[in-house]
Amino acid sequence: MSNKIYTIGREFGSGGKEVGEKLAAELGIKLYDKELLQQAAKESGFCEEIFENHDEKPTSSFLYSLVMDTYSTGGYSAAPFLDMPLNHKVFLAQFDTIKKIAERESCVIVGRCADYALASNPQCLNVFIHADIEDRAKRISKKLNITEQKAKDMAQKQDKQRASYYNYYTCKKWGDSKSYDLCLNTSKLSTDDCVKMILEYRKLMDEHKK
Template identity: 60%
Template sequence: MSTKTIITIERQYGSGGHLIGQKLAEDLDIPFYDGELIKVAAKESGICEEIFESFDEKPTTSFLYSLVMDPYSLGYNSNSFDLPLNHKVFLAAFDTIKDIASKGPCVFVGRCADYALEDFDNCLSVYIHAPFEDRIKRIEDVYEVPSDKSKEVLIKKDKQRSSYYNYYSSNKWGDAKSYDLCLDSSYLGIEGSVDLIKQVIKMKEAQ
């Protein structure tokens, strides 16, 4: 199956969103960007990769932290030196997402990609969720998170993603109105979720 559509995926932690996006990109034979986006954005912006990783889907509003990190030495562009460091990193990722999307179809996971591409007519935004207990089981079995830590880790990760999305986006993380498609990966499974997204892409491109 070929496509002209760009797919963005926001996901609850432990819902399998990364794997669904990866398999979808493989089936469609298009590029996939999750953690890979950090490397591209760092290279394009001149901000070091370690700085991107420290702010990745974690909103940080501390002005003192930005001063300690010496934003003047980080580059990006001469007109943004007065911005907090977390804003510089977000804007660099934002610009990288738009630049990559302008070159053709691909799959983005997280990092407010749906918001960055809201003016792209060929973009399909997807939100992947699953029941709490199913996600706990997944992060214990697949991610090997210890059972005595899994609940704490899951809640923390979801809070980080939600806070990041709500801080930088005009939409609300997890609200059905913010996305074109919301699906329960525990009900559909990984392959079923991929197949459903592909069917929606076909419908969208047939319009």
């Protein structure tokens, strides 16, 4: 596996996607965010709207063992897939697309449990971007032209949703430093500085493997 993959987990309003965009531009590789949904829809046969409706949204019940059993039999087209609820099918289709993308090219993938999907990939560097709630509220308020209080409420709601989704489908905890290789705070670093840190970490990581 020679492709270098960067996954970006992020708190809402932390600038995580911006970090991902700048990192991809610096390296001359593609960034997958909403584009991942489009590709998963194309490969799975589901319409894109279904993926958008289930995008990083928590679900009510899921058997972790079922995911593993499904993949051990050769992919989400295996028999157990047919009997799954739609949200589970969507997750597995997205999971499969993430793995295919990583096999095909170096890239940056934002969110969607990509770090979990690529847990066995030694070339995957998993980053989590966070920031103080006040700074995130200011960023969201400016971008969406809403009050900072409304922005703060939105951030907390989105974080809860992302955490529920991530914790549910993985064996890790969203935002916990142990779940990632590198955690960066955009209240203390600019997004440009975060990119520099990620690139330096990759350099040191590669040297450590020699």
